[in-house]
Amino acid sequence: MKPLKDIQNIYFIGIGGIGMSALALYFHREGKNVAGYDKTPSDVTAALQDSGIKVHFEDKNEGIDNSFSSKEDTLVVFTPAIPKMMGELVYFRESGFMLKKRAEVLGMIANQTFSLAVAGTHGKTTTSSILGHLLAASGAPVTAFIGGITNNYNGNLIQKGSDVVVVEADEFDRSFLQLRPDILCVTSMDADHLDIYEDEADLIATFQEFGALAPEDKRFVKNGLPLAGNTVGIEEDADYTAQRVRVENGAYVFDLHYPGGVLENLQFSLPGRHNLFNAVAALGMALSYGSPKEKLVEALASYSGVNRRFTYRIQKEDMVLIDDYAHHPTEIAAVHQSVREMYPEESVLAIFQPHLFSRTKDFMNDFAVALSHFDEVALLDIYPAREEPIAGITSEVLLSEMTLSRKQIIQKNELTDLVKDTNHKIVVMMGAGDIGVEILKVTKELCGES
Structure with a gap:
């Protein structure tokens, strides 16, 4: 493979991923021809498009720009989260293009x-x-x-x-x-x-x-x-x-x-x-x-922090809404410690979206213990990401393991009403799935934005 500095075309499969998008922007600023595919539009893909990077959202080979036709001068970057039989990945692999995982390319730069x-x-x-x-x-x-x-x-x-x-x-x-x-x-x-x-x-x-x-x-x-x-x-x-x-x-x-x-x-x-x-x-x-x-x-x-790491979405006298990426029991415990230290006199509602069936299965008891320290908990369904369901692993099972008395399963369309009607001043919403998108919807609705 050519040295990175000599490759002009960099194509990303999964360009909207947080790690992939940083690489895409880096190469774009280095003067490379950069484009890519992602499954869904997002704020991240919109920012890439605003910077001049072409992004498409259908897994069809005709969506790939002709400028990426040269096998000798095109590097294709993908993440392990992409299914092996995803159409564009199969096309590039079978056509003999240079393929590298994101981590390999990051290593080549670093x-x-x-x-x-x-x-x-x-x-x-x-x-x-x-x-x-x-x-x-x-x-x-x-x-x-x-x-x-x-x-x-x-x-x-x-x-x-x-x-x-x-x-x-x-x-x-x-x-x-x-x-x-x-x-x-x-x-x-x-x-x-x-x-x-x-x-x-x-x-x-x-x-x-x-x-x-x-x-x-x-x-x-x-x-x-x-x-x-x-x-x-x-x-x-x-x-x-x-x-x-x-x-x-x-x-x-x-x-x-x-x-x-x-x-x-x-x-x-x-x-x-x-x-x-x-x-x-x-x-x-x-x-x-x-x-x-x-x-x-x-x-x-x-230093002012990272989005979705104890991020305040609403901070008023009568309501505080906090957004956090926590998706492991240790991280949930850390959020609990933070909120108790900042608001020692207030009660707290935690809304959690479990991430991955395998992680929920492996840490079922630890999740139950960490979540039971809050005053009230509402669970969304498990966010599957790259996984298929595992029999017997559900949010309902996790709920049954939790020892606090105030607990429930909730659907996404009920989130705004739950937050609006709660008697807890502090609400934290946690998880690594699409709860990060849902909290933005809740924030807009509660703040009266269209």
Whole structure:
């Protein structure tokens, strides 16, 4: 295969995916001829089209522009979420085009420059977006590929130069083993993606394999994880740790203790101890890279988060509606901790859309325990994504396992009335499926927008 710099045409199958769209935009800005297919129009595909990238939504070969006819000068990028027998994928494969998974292409970009990679079953997107912002705001020539829409940059690509690359190192499909990072971070190793890994031990071993890709002194690891490196924690004995943590005017204020000294009175506005940990990890990586300390202090204070990570959709005196991507029991527990810390006197309604039949099956009891800590819970049907149903795995079964008294199954067309009529001031809507679209509809209806 030609070097990436010599390939003019890049075609994306699944271009609307959050990781794929960042790559598409990157290549478009690099002057490549970029286009692609996605199953459904979305805000992401609309933004790509607004930037000049052609996107079509029917799986028909005639939708592929003629400029992508050259096998020698066209690279086709796809994600593992695309069915193997999807029409366009079959066409390109059988026609002998160069095909690469998204993670391989991301590795090809990152591995030719100085790279910082953030891995973990939770926290990747927030940590990498904090890190990308810290580097960009402190003057580094950085490109950061983010798995979410950053509020500071209104997109999933930060581009302030090309000498340094920040990437999310995704454990799904063992994709992160494609990378060769100079500095890396591991935020967590909780069991997940057990449709990919044999068991939790297999997942941990693979994370350890990823960790070995960087020198020990260039690894930043959550305190207590089975991987050697700089330990990261909050108010504990760790190499990089937040101390004197307090909440002032709705934001965390803390001191960062690290081997090089102490940074005092840092300000960070994202709620939740898990997000504070992500900030400490990102600060450690930025310091290791060599970012100026005084600029990091300013940059952290100006960080404003990632869309669907404890995002306020409505914030009024009598109602607060919070949107979060949480789709694993640990993440749900983190949202619960955040909302209790921010609103200790208020009761909370949680609306959750389980994501994947396999994940619901693997963590049925853990989901039930995490959700039962809220005051009331409403469950949507399981969002299947790439999966077929599994017999006996339903939202009704999950509901029966939950121990709280106020619980129900709800349909999408009932969401607005539920939120409007609830006696809870705080409502959180969580999940990785299309609940992220549904909450925007609820917000518009409650705010009287057409």
